[in-house]
Amino acid sequence: MELLYHLATGFGVALEPANLFACFVGVFIGTLIGVLPGIGPVGAMSLLLPVTFKSSPEAAIIMLAGIYYGSMYGGSTTSILVNIPGEAASVVTCLDGYQMARQGRAGAALGIAAFGSFIAGTFAVVGLMLVAPPLSRFALRFGPPEYFSLMVLGLTILVYLAHGSMVKALIMGLLGIVLGLIGLDPFNTKARLTFGQMDLMDGIGLVPIVMGLFGVSEVLLNIERQVTREALKTKIGGLLPSAQDWLESKWALIRGTVLGFFLGILPGGGGVIASFISYAVEKKFSKTPELFGKGAIAGVAGPESANNAAAGGAFIPLLTLGIPTNAVIALLLGALMIHGVQPGPLLMKQNPGLFWGVIASMYIGNVMLLVLNLPLIGIWVQVLKIPYRILFPIILLLCLVGVYSISNSVFDIYIMIGFGLFGYLMRKFEYEGAPLILAFVLGPMVEVNLRKSLIMSDGNFFIFFTRPLSAFFIILAIVLLVFPLIPGLGKKRDKIAALDEPD
């Protein structure tokens, strides 16, 4: 009963005109971002962060969350029609989605992707609603050692699941931690790594780094490569999947949803890995695995459900523990803090309107997305035709204005340009940006909790092993780090990493 009461409160918040509008804007922009290759949800959310400054925290988070799960919906469109994933979680949809489109079944592929996303997204919201409250109460037992160990585990999982070299991902994570520490020491206010620059006293902002790494660097790479896109010249009809299509994809939908939800909760997990694992699982379970890669509808339904369920699941650690599990959620954490909201176990008690309002808005957002994705496919196809040479100056301009408007600082623009160049080189040298961003956000929390733990234990590192929960997290992290050193298991991880390569 209590749950229904809270949910009613949430719908009361979500259905307020301003919040409803924020939800619509969020899912619309999210779909648009998902459709457009060259800008992902992280870049889009950081671009639109300044837009939320004038709104209430509820409207801001509802909109930003809408962009995240909306982009998961939209990403499938480009994968199916152009064979270019709109965002990383839709890479695997290209394999069978594009083949279906070439066989004249683009409508069925888009339809099952949209319905699968809707079903999985809705399931994830129900899961979030049921799991978050008890987890929140449980999280109140966490002390500094538990928080430290959990964050280390999150970073380790992200590093473990990195696309390429684990060592490179670890280095990026370490760099992220150091960048997060720039500014005044939280214990004794000593200036660290500021090199006498007053602009660095408050540290580096998340938005300039994210926009540089994900916005500017993407533009630089695309103008260098001369990106050209050609939409498939096929008629998209029959968006409602047939009975046969449903029959072939029902188990893929269910498995993808459950798998995606749990992988989303996992620190370091997320839509990308969920979609790849779902694809591998479906191929394994299929009676006709030879059809995968040649237009199997289960190869679209499973991954698309998985990445949407993961998007919903990823909110659980953020809302209950205050810990982001991936770069997008890290940005949401930043947004919450900018709006003066401290996510964590007490969020539900201190801000019930925001907590339940965001959950309720996801139900509404999922319905909006279904409405947006099916009848508006024609518009999204037209959007795909905007040439990149028109698009890239717009992206750059939004990055520049977005960064400047946050703190009216030209210094932040220089930081963004610097990270744009760094991100460009980083991709050339096959380093990943996600561990850096997550570590950047977690870095200060990792430091504070480590130092508090050591003070608590009088300098004894065994405090992380003597407390059961902390020991569980830290041992799991150590196992994951040692795993690749075992020859057989290392090879398995490399195979997954190779499969995960977008090219």
Next chain:
Amino acid sequence: MKRADCISSIFWVILSIGLIKWGWELDLGTLAAPDAGFIIFGVGVVMLGLAVAILIQTLYAKTGLQERKRLWSGQGWRKVVFVLASLIAYSYFLVPLGFLPATFLLLIFLFKWIEPHRWITAIGISAAMVSVTYLVFGYWLGCQLPKGLFDYL
């Protein structure tokens, strides 16, 4: 990736030595009372170990021919340099010139020289984009965009 990994690992070695030095200078404290440099120093040490590992791995790797060509093939990198230079110039002139003229000039440059369009198209799109951005950020969101030359308005 032999050459690229070699270059990147040398970069990380230099950075990690810097971190170790800065961490040390900031004071490490003790284990029971870690000070400001404790984590920075620790991160530096671990990063140094990883960078050296990549470097050693790279030196024993067999691949890597034709790499320079693959990393920087074609003429595209020139555009990257021009875009970066234009963004730096924009940041430099943003406050003295003001948002409207500086942004208009940047967009003209991007539309005309980076990915060439006709003059009329470049001017038209640039003017429209500057106006829309100014209306949204300057008026609607109330951001303090620099006025520069139009400060008297």
